[in-house]
Amino acid sequence: xxxxxxxxxxxxxxxxxxxxxxxxxxxxxxxxxxxxxxxxxxxxxxxxxxxxxxxxxxxxxxxxxxxxxxxxxxxxxxxxxxxxxxxxxxxxxxxxxxxxxxxxxxxxxxxxxxxxxxxxxxxxxxxxxxxxxxxxxxxxxxxxxxxxxxxxxxxxxxxxxxxxxxxxxxxxxxxxxxxxxxxxxxx
Numbered sequence: 001x002x003x004x005x006x007x008x009x010x011x012x013x014x015x016x017x018x019x020x021x022x023x024x025x026x027x028x029x030x031x032x033x034x035x036x037x038x039x040x041x042x043x044x045x046x047x048x049x050x051x052x053x054x055x056x057x058x059x060x061x062x063x064x065x066x067x068x069x070x071x072x073x074x075x076x077x078x079x080x081x082x083x084x085x086x087x088x089x090x091x092x093x094x095x096x097x098x099x100x101x102x103x104x105x106x107x108x109x110x111x112x113x114x115x116x117x118x119x120x121x122x123x124x125x126x127x128x129x130x131x132x133x134x135x136x137x138x139x140x141x142x143x144x145x146x147x148x149x150x151x152x153x154x155x156x157x158x159x160x161x162x163x164x165x166x167x168x169x170x171x172x173x174x175x176x177x178x179x180x181x182x183x184x185x186x187x
Contacts, residue, residue: 042140046161048133048168049116051099051107055133057161057168062118066132069113083128086115093117094180095126101176102156120173121181138163143170 046057047066065088072084072095081100085092095115100106107113112131117124138161146157156176161168174181 043137044140044143044161046136046138046168046170047116048136049114049127049129050131050133051102051104051129055166055168056129057136057138057170058116058118058173060135062120062173064117064119064124067115067117069107069109069115069128072128086126088117088124088126091124093124093126095128096177096180098127098129098176118173120177123181125177125180136161136163136168138168 045060047060047063048055048057050056067088070086072086074084075082075094078084081097083095083097085094087093097107107128107130110130113128114132115126115128116132117126119125142163143159143161145159146154147160156172157169158172158175159170161170
C-alpha cells in the first residue's frame with residue numbers, strides 16, 4: 001500500500017552507511033602546481049679591500065684576520081715592498097705593502113689602513129692595504145676571467161667580479177707572492 005507523500009518527503013529511505021556527498025573544489029588525485037626550484041647558484045665569498053680607489057678581492061678562506069695598521073718593526077735589507085714584521089698573538093708575521101708589491105705606489109697610512117693577515121701555503125703574511133671593505137657573496141656568473149691583454153702582463157689577476165657598485169679585481173695571492181713563497185713552490 002502506498003502512503004501519500006507530503007512536501008519534501010521521498011519514498012526512498014537512505015541506507016544506514018550512506019553519508020551525504022559534499023562537493024569539493026580540489027581533487028585528491030591531482031597535486032597542486034609547484035614552483036620549480038632551481039639549485040642555488042654557486043658563489044664565491046670574497047674579502048674585499050681597497051688600494052687607491054680600486055676595490056680588490058681575495059678568497060675569504062685565505063684571510064685569518066684583519067687588524068689596524070699599527071707599529072711595524074722594519075727589517076734591515078728587506079725588499080722595498082716589505083714593511084717589516086709584526087707580533088700577532090705570539091707569531092712573527094711579515095708585512096708586505098701590497099700596493100708597492102703590485103707596482104701601484106705605496107700605502108699612505110691613515111685611520112682606515114689595515115693589515116689583512118692571510119694564510120698562503122701554511123704561511124702567515126700581512127698585507128698592508130689602504131682600507132678593508134667587506135665580505136661579499138659573489139655569484140660565479142658575475143665573475144669573468146681577466147682580459148687577455150691584462151693577464152699576459154699581470155698574471156696575479158685571476159678575474160674581475162662585475163657588481164652593481166663597480167668592478168672588483170680578484171687577486172691570486174699565490175702568483176702575486178710567488179717570490180715570497182719561494183719560486184719553486186709557486187709552480
